Amino acid sequence: SQKIEQNSEALNIQEGKTATLTCNYTNYSPAYLQWYRQDPGRGPVFLLLIRENEKEKRKERLKVTFDTTLKQSLFHITASQPADSATYLCALDDSSASKIIFGSGTRLSIRP
Amino acid sequence: NAGVTQTPKFQVLKTGQSMTLQCAQDMNHEYMSWYRQDPGMGLRLIHYSVGAGITDQGEVPNGYNVSRSTTEDFPLRLLSAAPSQTSVYFCASSPPGRTDTQYFGPGTRLTVL
Numbered sequence: 376s377q378k379i380e381q382n383s384e385a386l387n388i389q390e391g392k393t394a395t396l397t398c399n400y401t402n403y404s405p406a407y408l409q410w411y412r413q414d415p416g417r418g419p420v421f422l423l424l425i426r427e428n429e430k431e432k433r434k435e436r437l438k439v440t441f442d443t444t445l446k447q448s449l450f451h452i453t454a455s456q457p458a459d460s461a462t463y464l465c466a467l468d469d470s471s472a473s474k475i476i477f478g479s480g481t482r483l484s485i486r487p
Numbered sequence: 488n489a490g491v492t493q494t495p496k497f498q499v500l501k502t503g504q505s506m507t508l509q510c511a512q513d514m515n516h517e518y519m520s521w522y523r524q525d526p527g528m529g530l531r532l533i534h535y536s537v538g539a540g541i542t543d544q545g546e547v548p549n550g551y552n553v554s555r556s557t558t559e560d561f562p563l564r565l566l567s568a569a570p571s572q573t574s575v576y577f578c579a580s581s582p583p584g585r586t587d588t589q590y591f592g593p594g595t596r597l598t599v600l
Contacts, residue, residue: 384527407587418491418577418591419530464529468587474545475520475589479529 377402381465381478389486390457396450396481398465403476405467408441408448413462413480422463423450455485488513491592493578499598500568508563508595510578518581519561520545520589521553523574530577536561568599 382397398408407426411419425432425441425448432439438451452459462480469476494509512519520535522545532545536555550572552564561580565572575596579589 381529409587409589416594418579418594419589421588421590424587466530474532474535475586476532476546477522477530479527 377469377476379403379465379467379476379478381463381481383481384479385482385484387484387486388455390455392455394452394455394459394483394485396463396465396483398448398450398478400446400467403446403467404470406470407468408439409466409475410437410439410448410450411464411466411477413464419464452483457485457487459483460485490514491578491580491590493576493592493595495595496593497596499600500565501600502569504568506565506568508565508576508578508597510561510563510592511559512580512590513559514580514582514590515558516580516590517558517583518586518589519555520579521551521561521563522577522579523547523572524577524594525574533563533576565597570599573597573599 379400409424410422413419423439425439436453440449462482464480466475466477491512517538521533522530524530531547533551534553536542539558542553575594577594578592581589
């Protein structure tokens, strides 16, 4: 069956460290993968997109990698800050239809 | 631009009641979609539309209807509400030719008693 999984339900790390979140998928062949941030009581906000032919994408303190062989994306936040605390969602396109499918999210907490 | 707007923000229904969740966008986006979000289950796609007059089912369409008579509006109808439909509902839209970027509304929190 098709699945998209974010391995950690919650992640707690010390301020200043690098946070690494994982997204794995099975039985999809996505053309791209996205990462979103969601704060409590709000809708998700788009952060980054990485395409199947890209290995890595960066935006300020954010870095995303995409390994189509492992069927995995890693999302890194370097020099993490308490303001980075939120739930992070990965999503991919179901290339068999015009659908975007989401993982269940990882709740990230950065402690001072 | 107001972006993606949703009304109401909160709603309580009794089992068997019907209602419509409203979604509108003023960005001339062709692609619009509805998701529900439940604890531990992430966002699940209910229905989506690639343009006015065209709708299709997502992962969990049962119990919901949609229509897309205009580019701007994409209402979600609950025909006969059930407690299993208690959830937070998000509407999203994407620019023309850019379904790889979605803009989400603020959500509607629905409770069915």
